Amino acid sequence: MEFVGQLQRQFVQFSHSLFDEGFLDDQFQQLQKLQDESNPDFVLEVVSLFFEDSEKLLNNLSIALQQQIVDFKQVDSYVHQFKGSSSSIGAQRVKNMCVHLRSFCEEQNLEGSLMCFQQVKHEYYLVKNKLETLFRLERQIIEAGGTVPFIA
């Protein structure tokens, strides 16, 4: 039981840090509230969809930004989608970086867009890593016979 307690404390600390450091915002908690015994994996399912979606979008963005003549409207459209989905799961830092990228697109600033795109990717992989850790901790708690604490 001591082990479960340790895991639970780790989970709580880690969750708090994600919110404190701005990786996640209130929308993530909204999703957690929608999870219950009838839908115990809701958050995991939505986030998994987000990961799948994001890989495609990042790939499309990468290709679009490498064109001889960059179609900024197209780039903006992809960024808009990415901003939307990251906002829907509460991935705040990704969303904010997308907002910056959209400004560069509006100015048709290629150098700025390329730099900002790197930052978008960086934030995405950071939050992906964090979320995977969070889910792993949850699994460990459950496997050890404990319940996952609800973070208010």
Added chain:
Amino acid sequence: MAQEFHVLAVDDSFVDRKVIERLLKVSSCKVTAVESAGRALQYLGLDEERSPVEFDELKVNMIITDYSMPEMTGYDLLKRIKGSKKLREIPVVIMSSEDIQPRVNRCLEEGAEEYLVKPVKLSDVVRLRDFILRQKAHPQTEHNSMKRKSRDESPNAGCSASTSCDHLRPSIPKRRKIVQL
């Protein structure tokens, strides 16, 4: 037997579709989620190829649609629905991640029930559902009280007999913005 509150949700984003579906189910709504305005029109029997299923069986109590979608926007879908005798009474709610006043105005003027800024919250869905259910039960009185709650509403809104209340569609746009606390 109580009729289920059936919502048709339209959104091209996988993630958003999953979230809105869950929000609606948690609010005790029956949900049909589609990925485009085209699919929505097909479902509603408004496209060229008529659906073989009788429309009444699919009774839709509310349509909630994303604004920005490829091929056909939520706004265009709204216009098609409001332009259809069969469907114009169905409340249509627009969702958008962009809080652009002219866009909000345009949607409301075209007959949208509300314009919700994404991400949509559970409280939005519950509020909408309750409002529409009350409207169905008491067409005149509820419409008035809802209008009084609207931010920009003029005080003398008095709707007599008509349920569609087209004459009350505001030239003062009604605007509902969900503030994130």
